[in-house]
Amino acid sequence: MTDLTAPRASRAPRALARLARYGAPLLVAVALLASSEGLRLATVNQLTSLLLLAVLAMSWNLVSGFGGQFSLGHSIFVGVGGYATAVILDLLGLPLVVVLVLSGVIAALIGVVLAYPMLRLRGPYFAIGTLGLALAVQGWMLNWDFTRASQGYSIPLDQSVDLLTVMRIAVVLALVAVIVSQLIVDLPLGLRLLALRDNEDGALALGVRRLRTLLPTWAISAFLVGVMGAVVALQNGQVTPQSAFSIQYTLDAVIICVIGGLGTLYGPLIGAVAVFVLRQFTADFAGWASLIEAIIVILIVRFAPDGAMGVLSGLSRLVRRALVRRRRLEASSSTESTREGVAA
Amino acid sequence: MIMTDENPAQDVLIRAAGVSRTFGGVTALSDVSFELRRGDVLGIMGPNGAGKSTLLSLLAGVRRPSTGELTVCGQDMNRSARGDAARNGVGLAHQIPKPFRQLTVRQNVEVAAQVVPRRHRAAVVHEALELTGMLAAADRPAGQLGLLELKRLELARALALDPQVVLLDEVAAGLTGADLDELITLVAAVHASGRTLVIVEHVQEVLHRLANRVLVLEWGKSLMEGTPQEVSTDPRVIEIYLGSARESDEPRRQRPPLPGDAPALLQVDGVSAGYGPITVVNDVSFTIAAGEVLAVLGANGAGKSTLARTLQGASTARTGAILLDGEPVHHRSAHQRVRAGIALVPEGRRLFGDMTVRENLELGLRSARHREPLDRVHELFPRLRELQNRAAGTLSGGEQQMVAIGRALASEPRVLIFDELSLGLAPLIVDRMLDAVERIASWGTAVILIEQNVHQALELADSVLLLRRGDVIFRGHPRDFSEEEFARAYLGISDDASS
């Protein structure tokens, strides 16, 4: 057992930890890709949905968790990505990878254009503003001939992609999302981002520029969500404004991050798994499903406001404290010392 | 460290000429001029509200001067944007450190280091951590640090900007004994590393040991500038810190002396309080009887206001008990304590500015129908009757203080706490306020008087509680109260670092 309270981690373990942080997701992804042939189609399909949910939550977490800007407008990027993919596949028939990246880029560009004015708003105003924006866009899309309203824009069947390929794309996308989240935390951009969230005045006073930090983050988030929307469109075979621009996507991201832990690296992943499993479970309760989910969300917010990650770190702190205390007791009893620490 | 090439023209790092700053009609800083040369350590002192923080915020580029010329490190601060100062070689360390709590110490410093060129960053971060002794704690989350470590981190963050000038805003606040010594050593090391310092400080010891010049502010104007020795012996400085004796010969005190066996109305037993990692009030005990005036004295940062807030319930006591008539009240919330009979006239008055005087007073009443207390208030301050339909926010400071006192009296308190009664008021008004305190005490109300004007407070007091950095260093009758204790508490001149 290494000393957990050791103040100084030597260079080697830190490098190892970093390697593990980037390597482990890579390994999991490679393992999934390698074994994907052997998976049942049902598993493939469920895994795709789960991974997409996780990507959505991780991307939203970048802006709203790490960046502290509570966005209620992310559904726009799901829709933009979905439509971009459907339309490009329909009209241009470019290679799939190009189409996906292009969809993300379009979403990111639109994201930057929208964020530029929106980021002038703070706190609840930002949430209301982005929500208004999302609804204005959805209202427009519902009334725009181009989107073919409730009939939807179908991905041409000859261009459609089988579920296994969709899952592989989702695996790669999820990997990218995890790595990007890690990178953002490790890079100076992420430092500035976290600094802004923790204490905006302090960060500004230290020379951090708000827009220069938030805008790239927003663009990255929009890119990932755009590609996620594109994969959703591939999975469903069509896009409709009603579903692709649905506020539900944003709400899902909020719920997942709240359950998993807002502004943590792995919270959205854990939250996505929890929500996905919960939904599989409540699917049998039909009309009660959303009731159960909402009550769980309320209970978590009330009693564990830092989500699963908060509970986990709370537990690990308890364990660590117990270990330390035990060691201290052992030490004091072995030396027969009568001096009890004042720190107790 | 990375120094920009020396340029004799840049030897004057800060030049202020006739700098003023107003906030919506209120002048916080007026016509201040000084120069700071490379390598200087300038101390800034003055009582609360003298404009120290405003001056510092102008130097740090957080705000812009209203008029006057201010150049910092070659930059015209009348034209600078937020954060420009940080990029331009000015580092600011705050009184209450606000680190990025979720980041590690190293990351905190790295955020600041982003203003220096990429290739120097690692070196700057390392140097800042090393100089402040935080290298060992570099990987701990900032949220877990203790107070001294937080102050070190605050300094490290300022140093990571690779600044030419470091501004220190009461960094010694809350530190005692060995911790304070350590901090002073640290700041000296920062200076030795070639930085020019501006130190705003109440703890005189810090200025004595570090500053080569001290600028004293009062009422937003510069009162004098000199060496620390000159300043601390200047009668004007002593007066602004301790208040002047009253001109009038007529004794203010009208009440008979308190009988020695008066039963305790409020009993405070071993109360400690603070915020975050900081303990501001440590193990305070006293009792006060009906009609007694207890003067709570001490320098800025000694814990007087925290004590007041803890008694009233706005902050919670960490340990100890507060009993009103033998009934424990320390678990009750602020509004319940008001109903129980403990009222506070808060520092800065905290009136509801967009409401009228009448509305403010009526809010204090226990019930809408029971209006008698207001008659008493109007009897005490007849002026309030004339002002009753004016918005409280538009009144002068003295009038506002009357409303604040009236509002507290409206709840018919048995214990009334005044937090910095005379702060920011002209001497004539202070006189009137203290007269009112005497009247209130004569009605049988127990009064806890937190007051800067020591001489005048002592005139009224039945007993005195002297705080120094959160500890009670004197408790007793005013006549037993010696000038030495006084000087020690306020100016920290004859300080014993081992306390």
Add this chain to the structure above:
Amino acid sequence: MTAFRRTVVASTIVLALGLTAGCSAAGGSADDPVVLGASLPLTGPLQAFGTSLEVGYQLAVDEINEAGGITVDGVARELALEIQDNASTPETASEQARDLVLESGAVALLGPATPPLSIPVSLAAEQLKVPAIMTITPIQAWKGANPEGWKYAFDAFFDEVQMTDTQFQAADLVETNKKVALFTDLEEDGIVMGGLWADKAESFGYEIVAHEEFPVGNTNFSAQVSEAKASGAEVVIAQVIPPDGIALLREMKAQGYQPEVLFLEKAGNTGGYPQLSDGLADGVLAANWYAEGMGLDREADFIADFAEQTGGVNSDLGTIAYGYSIARILIEAIESAGSLEADAIVAAIAATDGEYPAGSIAFADDHTAALPAVQTQWVGGDQVLVLNAGGDAASSIAVPVPGLQ
């Protein structure tokens, strides 16, 4: 090092989930029942369709099971109906359609009603190559969603083109000034049908004097109604959702606008609509797919069995009959294919030709079976047939609209 441990925990969870999901293989042995799947809107705005379809589907499955199940590959097997609630949301319907096939092992899908839900389910069927039959989904909209043609999905319902004739045919049965006011919302079917009515009016000798368009969820119809009233139209054709329909009726009543005939499509097919609208919808006309007197297979039985449950003879009852019919067609197709092989079942469905409670059904090459739309008028809790499948009068129409008087 904690970051490292967290990574391990997180990746283990993901892996474990993938593996456990992979291990729980669904059986397909001959002892297990043959599963038919349906993702239905059992809650949400389309709830009425979902619950009615469920009754119809279940009825068909129960009938077969009571008769000893179906013979597949020479073995008699029981049928099981697996139903999930999609809460009226398209993406859930899509998700559940895949889930039903992949996870629950459904050999075929039954539709969820209306194009927004039926199209994603049909697309999922094509993607997974399983047979699926839709209903309560106008066939032009359904066909339009897949220009290349459906290969595994079928749709049995009325054709919008024929349906939009019925309003004019019914209006012909009463004396009017042949001036028409259209109220159409901006949902796809509102746009399509609005266009059709506008195009066809002239050929029937009608003139469109006002065409009001509005978004779904519109509440304030005052300007639109006063325009229509000013235009003097005695025929009103509206395509609205139920809450908007109530708002429209209230505004018409408030402004004292009493057209001779009022067609309230979409909203008018909500069971018990006159009660919901406090009587305002009494006498409102609506195109329908079911009514007493159409002479359909087992008509009397269905009315006797379900009229009480649906609050009268109305489109909800019709939806039960349609649900029953397509379930029946699917079951018969599996029976006649004699196997669970998708292509065999698809071929058998395509070969369907028979009388069902929904009408006489035979699928065209484009996998659609067009059933006739009729016109009905709300009288009490019933939708009474006023224009039959042949476009002729069935009973007299009460004019002007009684509920608005």
Add this chain to the structure above:
Amino acid sequence: MELVVQGILLGGLYATVALGLSLVFGVIKMVNLAHGEFLVLGGYVTSLLVVSLGGDPLLLAIPAALIVGALAYPLQRYLLTPLMRHSTEAPITATFGVSVVVQTVLLLVFTADPRTLNAPYAASQVEVLGVGMRTTLLIATVIGVALVIVLDLTLRRSRFGRQVRAAAFDPDAAGLVGIDLKHTYAMVLAVAAAVSAIGGALIALSFSVDPVAGTGWLLRAFTVVVIGGLGSARGTLAGGITVGLVETIAAAVFGAQYRDVAVFGALVVVLLLRPQGLFAKVQRA
């Protein structure tokens, strides 16, 4: 002219619908995503009272308002206020959860069918300034203006109102004058819910309510509140009328399909130009 009258009358209803949201934001500084459900609940509870007791829906809206208000009190006191200490997101998320709970319960109990309130005047018309207008909208406007005046007077003149204003102005200092902040906040949400319930009854009377109608009305209310300025009763009335006018005129000029786009577009523009609202005084720092 006709458009203007219509817009103004619609605005009266919108003001009623938005008043509660404005009050909550202004005093508690909390975004209440369950506001729409208060409205819908008001409609349903009134409808239940009409069915079980019989009588005029407008009269029965008053007990309905009391019931909805009584439901809201513990919600603030025991769920939302404790969360406010944690972060600003936590109460937002919780109110979202509450809104889903209410929607689902209503769906399970009453199905998705729309519900209306009926009265002799529910579908009749009166002449206002020579323009024909729905009686209910006129009633809604009268009630809306009355509620704004009553709320405004309550806030200004009554002891409770002053306590609320004090709590909004400086929550810490409010404690110093004996104001129980937790109780005051809970009362504010209760009053907001009660006012909203009356708004919901008016909606059910003029149009209809259904379990999921809350979301649409929440957004309308947001627009009104943001345009009118958060936390000001009179600003809410002005905001309601502005939105009513924008909506009516946009529908007339661009066509009804662009009505929502115009309204939300206006919301975004106002947010960007004047985040404190068009009709609010700029708060002193």
